[in-house]
Amino acid sequence: MRTKSHSEELPLNRAKIMVVDDDPDLRQALSLRLRANNYDTVNACDGYSAIALAQKERPHLIILDLGLPAGDGFAVLKNLQEYPALAVIPVIVLTARDPEGNEKRTLESGAIAFFQKPADNDELLGVIRASLQAGMGGGGSLPS
Secondary structure, eight states: OEESOOOOOOOOOSOEEEEEOSOHHHHHHHHHHHHHTTOEEEEESSHHHHHHHHHHHOOSEEEEOSSOSSSOHHHHHHHHHTSHHHHTSOEEEEESSOHHHHHHHHHHTTOSEEEESSOOHHHHHHHHHHHHHTTOOSSSSOOO
16 A cells, blocks of 8 residues: 555544445445544445546545446546546545556556555555545535
8 A cells, every 4th residue: 555645643524535436335334434433425336426426525535446337447537637626636546456557557647545455444544534634635624
């Protein structure tokens, strides 16, 4: 796992995180874990709905799978960069794909971190917290 930035941990409440994965069980499990840590979640199941939902919901952070129907994760990353309001949203890639080549390409495409499934929950939550605390979230200011 590689990240672009880190910050000290401060409590964040009710940041909105979008989970994009075509596996409904994984989406549900990850959403439950995030809500248990005081994050709001919205979910998308493919590349097309991910862009539409990001435009509508303006999440503070996106967790993105690479293997998606209707536009893979790389297409989603590219499309996010084309909209100034979405380009600032930090994206963490969580995928079953081999990190060989995919990790470097993911980070070069604008993601802030790459995790291979299954990810360590504490490490993933730590990167989420650090990203949000660094003020990288695209959904506007976080509630206090």
